[in-house]
Amino acid sequence: MITKKLRLAILSSTLLVSAESSAGTIKLFSDRQFFTLGTGISITDDYENSNYHTVMSDSEMSAVLGETTYFTYGGNIADYNNIIPGFGVDGGHSYCSLCYGSFRLSFDNTSLISAGGIYGLGMDITVNYGAIPFYKYTANITFGDGYISSFELPYVVPNYPAYPIYQFWGITSDLGIHSIDLISYSSSGVDRTFLHIDNLTIAASPVPVPPLFVLILTGISMHVLVARRRKTQEKMWSASSPHKAMQNTAKILSLRI
Numbered sequence: 001m002i003t004k005k006l007r008l009a010i011l012s013s014t015l016l017v018s019a020e021s022s023a024g025t026i027k028l029f030s031d032r033q034f035f036t037l038g039t040g041i042s043i044t045d046d047y048e049n050s051n052y053h054t055v056m057s058d059s060e061m062s063a064v065l066g067e068t069t070y071f072t073y074g075g076n077i078a079d080y081n082n083i084i085p086g087f088g089v090d091g092g093h094s095y096c097s098l099c100y101g102s103f104r105l106s107f108d109n110t111s112l113i114s115a116g117g118i119y120g121l122g123m124d125i126t127v128n129y130g131a132i133p134f135y136k137y138t139a140n141i142t143f144g145d146g147y148i149s150s151f152e153l154p155y156v157v158p159n160y161p162a163y164p165i166y167q168f169w170g171i172t173s174d175l176g177i178h179s180i181d182l183i184s185y186s187s188s189g190v191d192r193t194f195l196h197i198d199n200l201t202i203a204a205s206p207v208p209v210p211p212l213f214v215l216i217l218t219g220i221s222m223h224v225l226v227a228r229r230r231k232t233q234e235k236m237w238s239a240s241s242p243h244k245a246m247q248n249t250a251k252i253l254s255l256r257i
Contacts, residue, residue: 024143028151029170032122032201038172039120039203041112043067046199047084047093056082067202069106072097087158088198089124089166096196097182099127102137105200106179112204116144117176120203126166127196128156135185137195139169144176153182158194166198174205 029035036042043065051064061070061082072081081098088094097103107118121141128136139151154167171177185193 024173024175026149027172029122029172030154030168032124032168032170032199035120035122035168035170035172035201035203038206040206042120042201042203043110043112044199044201047088047095052084052093054084055080056084058082067107067110067112068200069108071104071106073102073104085196087126087196089126092198094126094196094198095200096127096194099194099196100184100192102182102184104179104181107177107202110202112202113176114204115174115176117173117178118202119174119176119205120170120172120201121177121180122168122170122199122201122203124166124168124198125154125156125195126198127158127194128153129158130185130193135193137185137193138183140181140183141171141173142178142180143173144178146178147175158196170201172203172205 027038029038045065045068049064053060057080058070058072062068070082081101081103083096083099084093085096085099086093107113107121110118112118130136134155136155137153139153140148141151142148151171153169156165156167159165182195182197184195
């Protein structure tokens with residue numbers, strides 16, 4: 001029989017993967033809640049801002065929130081590859097680079113930059129599939145120290161016309177994430193691949209608990225423990241004192257009389 005602790009351990013292993021690499025400690029997430037718990041202050045773009053339009057240039061796209069720099073390549077339209085279609089989570093908008101082109105998201109100018117980049121990056125992927133089964137987009141991440149690594153993204157088949165069907169993908173690194181390239185398997189021909197993302201989240205590292213605060217909490221806990229122990233000892237002493245014993249004897253004698 002699988003114990004509760006073992007079930008929780010198995011579940012955690014499917015939601016978070018941690019590894020040491022040239023980019024420091026990297027953690028991958030498939031659950032937004034776990035990602036949120038492992039990061040600090042964050043900014044999420046749900047692509048519902050009124051300044052977004054159906055077709056936009058890289059500079060126009062980057063200027064809406066000013067936290068992420070968009071650069072598209074591999075599409076057919078020069079500098080106007082950014083598309084804000086439907087197909088988002090809960091039936092809202094999403095983002096794609098002509099929906100089959102490669103693109104780069106950079107974090108040079110974000111308000112959350114630290115150690116050469118952001119600490120965490122997450123997104124809901126509503127579409128990631130190809131005309132030929134299992135062809136899909138992959139992610140190349142450049143970390144704060146210049147190290148580049150490739151990562152698999154979840155394969156998500158669109159559920160036309162009903163939405164949403166999506167999967168969360170997130171990553172954190174203590175060396176910072178400078179940029180992410182989302183690479184299309186092919187932007188032409190019968191093997192063309194498609195990608196839609198929503199709720200793009202950039203995050204700072206979690207704020208550590210100050211040592212002084214830890215000492216204060218420890219002191220309070222010790223004070224409460226001592227007070228409870230003293231109260232227990234007083235009750236025990238009162239119950240075993242000679243005066244109490246005489247009172248109990250008197251009660252027994254009165255009952256006999």
